[in-house]
Amino acid sequence: MITYLIDDAGALTGPVTFADIPGFGPQLPGNAVQVPAVLTKPEPGHAWALLDGNVQQKRDMRGTVFRTSDGLQQVWKKLGELPKELTTRARPGEHFKWINEQWTLDETAQLAAQSAQALAHRDTLLRDAQLRIAPLQYAEKLGIATESESASLVSWMRYSIELNRIEQQEHFPTTVDWPIAPQRQ
Numbered sequence: 743m744i745t746y747l748i749d750d751a752g753a754l755t756g757p758v759t760f761a762d763i764p765g766f767g768p769q770l771p772g773n774a775v776q777v778p779a780v781l782t783k784p785e786p787g788h789a790w791a792l793l794d795g796n797v798q799q800k801r802d803m804r805g806t807v808f809r810t811s812d813g814l815q816q817v818w819k820k821l822g823e824l825p826k827e828l829t830t831r832a833r834p835g836e837h838f839k840w841i842n843e844q845w846t847l848d849e850t851a852q853l854a855a856q857s858a859q860a861l862a863h864r865d866t867l868l869r870d871a872q873l874r875i876a877p878l879q880y881a882e883k884l885g886i887a888t889e890s891e892s893a894s895l896v897s898w899m900r901y902s903i904e905l906n907r908i909e910q911q912e913h914f915p916t917t918v919d920w921p922i923a924p925q926r927q
Contacts, residue, residue, distance in 0.1 A: 743776035746790070751804060751821050753789040754781065754797065791821055808832055810840035857915040864905050871902045871923070897924035 745768075746756035757780055760768045770776070777797050781790050789802035800821045807818045810826070813833025818824065831845060837852040838845040878895035881887035887895070904921035911919055 743778060744780050745770060745774050745776050746781070747771070748773045748775055748792060751789075751819055752791045752800075753802065753821055754791060757781075789821060803830065806830075813838065813845075853915060857909075860908065860915045860918050864908055867920075867923070868902060868905050871898055871905065874898050874924075875902065894924060 744757045745759065746754040747758055749755055754775065754777075758774070760770060760774075762768050775792055781797065784790050784799050784802075787802060788799040790797055791800040792798075793800065801823050802821055803824050804818055804820070806815055807824060807828045807830055808815055810829055815832075816828075818828060824830070829840070834845055835847075837848050837855060839848050839851075840846075875895065875898045878887065878891050878898065881891050882895055901921055901924055908914060908918050908920070911917075
C-alpha cells in the first residue's frame with residue numbers, strides 16, 4: 743500500500759513513507775490514507791482527493807481569487823469549483839463590473855469619475871485664481887489700481903471664466919483643454 747497525506751483542503755499529497763517504530767511497525771498520522779498504487783499526476787487544475795472513500799480527481803482552484811461584487815482579492819482554500827461570486831480573473835480597473843461571466847467596463851461610471859476629477863481640479867484652479875483676483879479688485883474699487891494691475895485683473899477674470907466653462911468643451915470629460923493661467927506678478 744502507498745501512503746498519502748490529506749491536507750486541510752482534502753487534497754492528497756505524497757507519496758510519503760514513515761519509518762518503522764521498533765516493536766510497532768509504521769505509525770500513520772490521522773491525516774494519512776493508504777491507496778493500492780502510486781497516483782499519477784492529476785490533470786491540470788485538478789488534485790487527487792478522497793471522496794466517499796474513493797480516490798478521485800477534483801477541481802483545484804485554490805489560490806488567489808477575486809470577488810465579482812467588487813473585485814477585491816482573497817485566498818480560496820477549498821477544492822472544487824469556485825462559487826459564482828468568485829473568479830480567478832483580476833478586475834482590470836476601478837470602473838469594471840462583473841457581467842455575463844466577465845469584467846465589463848462601465849463607461850457611465852468611468853465618465854462620471856473623469857468628470858468629478860476634472861471638476862475638482864477646476865475648482866482648485868478657480869480658488870487659486872480668486873486669490874489672485876481679490877487684491878486686484880480691491881485696488882480697482884479703491885481707484886488705486888495701476889495700469890498693470892487692471893490688465894492683470896482682466897486676464898485673471900477671463901481665465902476664471904474659461905475654467906468655469908470646461909464642461910462646455912466638446913470632449914469633456916475625457917479630454918479637457920485647460921486654459922493657461924496668466925503670469926503672476
